[in-house]
Amino acid sequence: MHAIRIDRSKRLHEEAHCGHNRHHPDIAPVVEINPGEEIALETRDGLDGQITPDSTVADLLAMDGGAVHPLTGPVFVKGAVPGDMLEIEFTDIIPQKTGFSAIVPGLGFLRDVMTEPFLVHWRIKDDWATSEQIPGVRIPGAPFMGVSAVAPSHELLEAWTAREQRVIDRGGMALPPDPASAVPSGPCGLSGLRTLPPRENGGNFDVKQLTKGAKLFLPVLKEGALFSTGDGHFAQGDGEVCVTAVEMGATAVVRFKVHKGLAEKRKFKAPVFSRTTYFTDPRFAAPERFIGVMGMPINEAGEIEAENLTLACRNAVLNMMELIQERGFSRQQAYVICSVAVDLRISNVVDVPNYVVSALLPEAIFDGA
Numbered sequence: 001m002h003a004i005r006i007d008r009s010k011r012l013h014e015e016a017h018c019g020h021n022r023h024h025p026d027i028a029p030v031v032e033i034n035p036g037e038e039i040a041l042e043t044r045d046g047l048d049g050q051i052t053p054d055s056t057v058a059d060l061l062a063m064d065g066g067a068v069h070p071l072t073g074p075v076f077v078k079g080a081v082p083g084d085m086l087e088i089e090f091t092d093i094i095p096q097k098t099g100f101s102a103i104v105p106g107l108g109f110l111r112d113v114m115t116e117p118f119l120v121h122w123r124i125k126d127d128w129a130t131s132e133q134i135p136g137v138r139i140p141g142a143p144f145m146g147v148s149a150v151a152p153s154h155e156l157l158e159a160w161t162a163r164e165q166r167v168i169d170r171g172g173m174a175l176p177p178d179p180a181s182a183v184p185s186g187p188c189g190l191s192g193l194r195t196l197p198p199r200e201n202g203g204n205f206d207v208k209q210l211t212k213g214a215k216l217f218l219p220v221l222k223e224g225a226l227f228s229t230g231d232g233h234f235a236q237g238d239g240e241v242c243v244t245a246v247e248m249g250a251t252a253v254v255r256f257k258v259h260k261g262l263a264e265k266r267k268f269k270a271p272v273f274s275r276t277t278y279f280t281d282p283r284f285a286a287p288e289r290f291i292g293v294m295g296m297p298i299n300e301a302g303e304i305e306a307e308n309l310t311l312a313c314r315n316a317v318l319n320m321m322e323l324i325q326e327r328g329f330s331r332q333q334a335y336v337i338c339s340v341a342v343d344l345r346i347s348n349v350v351d352v353p354n355y356v357v358s359a360l361l362p363e364a365i366f367d368g369a
Contacts, residue, residue: 002038006019095234128140144208174306275290295312
């Protein structure tokens, strides 16, 4: 199996050859791989190791925000070219033994009222997380990667930077390019996109259904796709309202498949995902299979309407209707199917300015029809 190994006792900038914390088309790949081959990607936690089991709230307040989301990669997938769709199958996600959660002043869904910092240290053992800071509670594990993305093209890098600046100009919350603590430094750090918001190329969507066995579909925007991942979560509620889940370092084992020309044919640009889950023990329970699609607050003109959950929800439904139509149903039929069978989930309300709503379709409704 291919692998990208890291030393988690070091910060990303000390092993810059293994990863990055900005999105930019000119970041060189770490490794090349053929479709169908597996690769293990060792990742740091979302705060780049700044919070350890011995950290205090004072350490939380002193952290370097520019170092957020150290990603492992990029991985160059041979044969992937713009217009293709990259399928990423998460064949395993292996957690580290400790994690943390935090309330960070100025961030989160309730940042206007939850202004005091708070830090929780989690012990991860036997598929549960427990903490002395929240006694009497144990959180069941469902590990997934918060950030998974391919590289943007130069044209999209410029366009997305401009549209996010327009959000700032209108008084909304977004983070413009900032070279401080950027990896790599230089031109990529100077103009690279920050990793906080998800975009059409994937990114920090924090969709909790992307656990082991899930498949994520992202458009190829640059030759080789240049896939990277990071920001492992041991568990998370839909919404991730305080801006952190059970944050952890993790090893993501993934396998790629290239769908030729699919991204170019598809009418929408949002990420798509699917998974088969089991209600209890997989030896005795029937599997639940679903396909999902995301919606973000991006209007028909390609502009961001920051933190607009209604628009994100609308786009999730419209994107799901397109997926259903690809099965041969009419637009009217697809709309009714969405009404009677599709579940809408608020996946996150913190990754400003692009909140994410997911639409989940149980595939069993088509069995035997």
